[in-house]
Amino acid sequence: MEVEKGKTFKYLREKRDVSQEAKDNLKSFNQIKKTILDLLKESDLTVDQLTQKIGMPKNEVVFYLMSLVKFGFVQTGAIDDMDEYFSYKLKK
Amino acid sequence: MQEQIKEASYDVLVIGGGIAGGEAALNLANNGFKVLIIEKDLSIGGKMILLSKVFPTLDCSACITTPKVSEISRQPGITIFTGSEVKKIIKKTENSFEAEVLKNPRYVIVEECTACQLCEQACPVVVKDEYQFNLVGRKAAFIPFTIASPKVAAIDIGNCILCGACEKACPPKCIDFTQEKEEYTIKIKSVIIATGFKLFDPLMIPRYGFGLFKNIITSMQMERQLAPTRPFNTILRPGDGKVPCKVAYVLCTGSRDATIGNPVCSQICCMYSIKQAQLLMGALPMADVTIYYLNIRSFGKGFEEFYEQAKGMGVNFIKGKIGRISEKENGNLILRYEDINENKVKETEHDIVVLSVGVIANRDAATLFPDEQLKLDAFNFINQTDPLASPARTSIEGVFVAGTASGPMDIPDSILSAGSASAEAMSYLIQNK
Ligand SMILES: Cc1cc2nc3c(=O)[nH]c(=O)nc-3n(C[C@H](O)[C@H](O)[C@H](O)COP(=O)(O)OP(=O)(O)OC[C@H]3O[C@@H](n4cnc5c(N)ncnc54)[C@H](O)[C@@H]3O)c2cc1C
Ligand code: SF4
Numbered sequence: 006m007e008v009e010k011g012k013t014f015k016y017l018r019e020k021r022d023v024s025q026e027a028k029d030n031l032k033s034f035n036q037i038k039k040t041i042l043d044l045l046k047e048s049d050l051t052v053d054q055l056t057q058k059i060g061m062p063k064n065e066v067v068f069y070l071m072s073l074v075k076f077g078f079v080q081t082g083a084i085d086d087m088d089e090y091f092s093y094k095l096k097k
Numbered sequence: 098m099q100e101q102i103k104e105a106s107y108d109v110l111v112i113g114g115g116i117a118g119g120e121a122a123l124n125l126a127n128n129g130f131k132v133l134i135i136e137k138d139l140s141i142g143g144k145m146i147l148l149s150k151v152f153p154t155l156d157c158s159a160c161i162t163t164p165k166v167s168e169i170s171r172q173p174g175i176t177i178f179t180g181s182e183v184k185k186i187i188k189k190t191e192n193s194f195e196a197e198v199l200k201n202p203r204y205v206i207v208e209e210c211t212a213c214q215l216c217e218q219a220c221p222v223v224v225k226d227e228y229q230f231n232l233v234g235r236k237a238a239f240i241p242f243t244i245a246s247p248k249v250a251a252i253d254i255g256n257c258i259l260c261g262a263c264e265k266a267c268p269p270k271c272i273d274f275t276q277e278k279e280e281y282t283i284k285i286k287s288v289i290i291a292t293g294f295k296l297f298d299p300l301m302i303p304r305y306g307f308g309l310f311k312n313i314i315t316s317m318q319m320e321r322q323l324a325p326t327r328p329f330n331t332i333l334r335p336g337d338g339k340v341p342c343k344v345a346y347v348l349c350t351g352s353r354d355a356t357i358g359n360p361v362c363s364q365i366c367c368m369y370s371i372k373q374a375q376l377l378m379g380a381l382p383m384a385d386v387t388i389y390y391l392n393i394r395s396f397g398k399g400f401e402e403f404y405e406q407a408k409g410m411g412v413n414f415i416k417g418k419i420g421r422i423s424e425k426e427n428g429n430l431i432l433r434y435e436d437i438n439e440n441k442v443k444e445t446e447h448d449i450v451v452l453s454v455g456v457i458a459n460r461d462a463a464t465l466f467p468d469e470q471l472k473l474d475a476f477n478f479i480n481q482t483d484p485l486a487s488p489a490r491t492s493i494e495g496v497f498v499a500g501t502a503s504g505p506m507d508i509p510d511s512i513l514s515a516g517s518a519s520a521e522a523m524s525y526l527i528q529n530k
Contacts, residue, residue, distance in 0.1 A: 010270050014261035017274035023258045027222065027237075031258055034223045052338035063337040063428075064311040070338070071329055072223055072234030081330045088383070089339050091330075 037061070037069050042078060042095065049082045049094040106284035107133040107176070109522055110196055111291055112183055112462065115143020116162070117500020117511040117518075118291030119169045124519035126174030130526065133283060134169075134177045135198055140245035141177060142166050143293050145508055147228065147242070149323035152372040152507075153403035159244050159325065166246040179203075179247065186288060186465050192495060192529040196283045202276035204252035209271035212240055212248045216263035216272060224256045226328070230318045232335055233328035238263035238272070243326045286529065287495045287522045290462045290471075290479055291515070294501040297351025297359065297454040305350070305452060310424040311336030313450045316346075316369060323376045332380055334449050336428045341384065341448035344377060345432055346370045347419050348390040352455030361476055363455035364505040367394045370453045371404055374412040387413040387447070389434060397507070417443075422450060456505035469493045478504045489518035495529075497522050 008016045037059075044050060044058055052070065056063045070093055073079040082092040109125050111118045114136030122132045140146065146166065148158035169175060184197040216238040226235035228242045237256045240248060252263070252272070264272040296317060299307035307313045312334045322332050334341050348370055352363040367390065374386045393414070395404045408414065417434040424430055425446070433444050458477035465471070472480040472492035479498040482490050489497040499518035500511035 008275050010273075011264055011267075012261070013272065013274040014259050014264050018259045021259075024255070027256050027258050030224065030256065031222050035221070056337075064335055067333070067335055067338045068225075068232075068234065071232070074330070075233055075328070076218075076223075076236075084340070089342075091338065091340075 034069075038073065038078070041066075041069060041073060045079060045093065045095045049092040051085070051090045051092050053090065055093075105282065107131045108285065108526055109133075109287045109289060110135065110183070110186075110194070110283060110285040111289045111499075112465075113143070113291035113293055113500075113502065114138075114141030114169075114177065114179070115291060115293045115500060115511075116145045116165070116508055117293065117502070117515040118143075118289065119165065120512050120515035121289050121291060121499045121519040121522070122175050123165075123169050123172060124516065125522060126172045128519075128523055130174065130523065132175045133285070134175060135181050135183050136177065136179045137182050139179055139203070139241045139251050140166075140247070141169060141179065142244075142246060144317075146244060146246075147317075147321065147324070149320050149325075149376060150372065152368045153397070153399040155372065155375070157325070163244050163246075166244075170246050177247075180251070183465055185467055187467070188469055188493070188495075189284075192286055192525075194285050194288060194495065196285060196288075198281040198283055200279040200281065202254075202278060203249070204254060204272060204274055204276050205250045206271040206273050207247055207249050209269045210249040211269060212250065213268060214240060214250075215266040215268065216250050219262040219266035221260065221262060222256055222258060224253065229321050229328040230315065232318055232321060287497070287525055289489075289497045289499050289518050289522055290491070290502050291499040291518070292459045292461050292502045294505065295457040295459050297357075297363075297457050299350055299452045299454055301351065301357050304421045305347070305419070305450075306422045306424065306430075307452060310422065310428075310430060310450075312341075312424075312428050312430060312448065313422065313452060316366065316373065316451055316453045319373055319377075319451045320369070323373060323380065332377065334428065339428070339448065340381065342381070343447045343449075344374075344384055344386045345430070345445070345447040345450045346374065346386070346388040346453055347422075347432075347450060348388060348453045350452040350454050351457070353391060359455060359457065359476065362394055362505070364394065364396075365507050366453040366455060368397070368400055368403065368507070370451070371395075371407045371412070373451070375407050375410060378410050378412065385413070386411075387415060387445070389415050389417045389419055389432070391416070391418065391437075397509075456501065459502065462502065466493060466496075469496075471496065474504070476504070478502065487517075487521060488514065489521040495525060497525075 108130040220236035220238035222237035223234040225231040
């Protein structure tokens, strides 16, 4: 079968199913990303503040927030007076 | 010379492209032998390529590993298959073998990828990044890590949703979802097993609370936090993003412990913990680092001085056996331990606990030879049948072992062991010409 270069994903889509887990994972990440970015639009926030607003375990907030920093959506802001917790802000 | 079978027959098959396998392959190729490296990961370099600095010199690990892996991948006598596995090896004649090799699809045309990372940016899927030991996410279309070799994208097909975003974003159009598994039959004259070691899984010691308490991490996770290509902007507790102040190391996690089936010393954890403690004091000048140990094994050249240097910098050493770790509401951890010198049970609070996990045998090679018996030692490492006169020799004639596949050792000893393996393989090849 002739497969057009640059569109080979269509070929594999016909041959294999995308797992439900992968689809669910994407859906959940997109929701969390939107929630975090919307909250950071309003003001800079710490992990603790984000946790209280989202109601998600702190370690999960750290994971998603750090991933958003890595992918260039969020940047690290100032550290508190005790030099313990950073706040995070949207990357302009 | 990446990812391309140039010949169906080689002088030597090296299984595992860590520092030991890479060094052995390089020695052989520099002496005119044709070598095929089979690496199961997406990059060669093994654990060393992911380290921060190395003890006792504190040289930057990436600065040593990068030129080495580049030399290995550019050497014309070496062919490398990444993302591949050896299924079985059959001894055909007195001095020849045939290996069945499976190359998994990367879904990227290696020769055409420029590592521009546009596929990574376009991919919407985020999963845990195994190269950062799950501290942060990565995409399903991803370059394993900055100094990976080959530095080429790969598609994690299990997590891919086949949306085609990466393919649309790729300027040289090198994403190729039509790639399939490829099987090869490789004729070889000799084999070097360099499959390295596995890290002890601390979930096997539930009283330490790893997995349950999020501010308990492994030494490999701390290694990543200390590396220049670290997951966070500085050292942070993964449980709540706090910059830790009081750091504890628990040595011998999964080593010298008959209750979890590994009564031997891992040989590296004392020194890598002392290294990390020194690096931590540089990264967090206000930090207070305590190392809980049974004995400090500082047996190598410069190791004792390195240990003294850590003490001089203010690292606190407590000869103590940890009974249990519990968590406070603020995420801090209480270590309950027996102070061996004072013969008292004590409790101390720390912000973060690093478990210095030990070295466990990788048993992958044990089943590769259906018609021969590859002997393992009492701890499931590959048995060296003549450790003094011929340290790389195994129970199968023509099959040699290099690096931590034969037991716990550090990088200089792994390189030395690779030297023995390549020298013994060369001598075997010359004798059996
Ligand atoms: C936290 C930590 C810090 C350390 N710090 C230091 C330090 O500062 N200084 C020092 O000297 N040492 C240090 N070490 C030890 C060092 O990592 C090892 O000595 C070194 O990595 C051993 O190299 P190796 O090639 O034998 O094994 P590995 O690094 O384990 O490489 C083995 C390779 O084989 C591949 N492989 C495994 N199974 C298969 C298979 N079935 N088929 C194909 N390929 C396979 C693996 O993917 C890997 O690429 C540290 C170790 C740890 C855990
Ligand atoms: S090297 Fe140190 S920490 Fe590791 S097992 Fe041996 S004594 Fe324990």
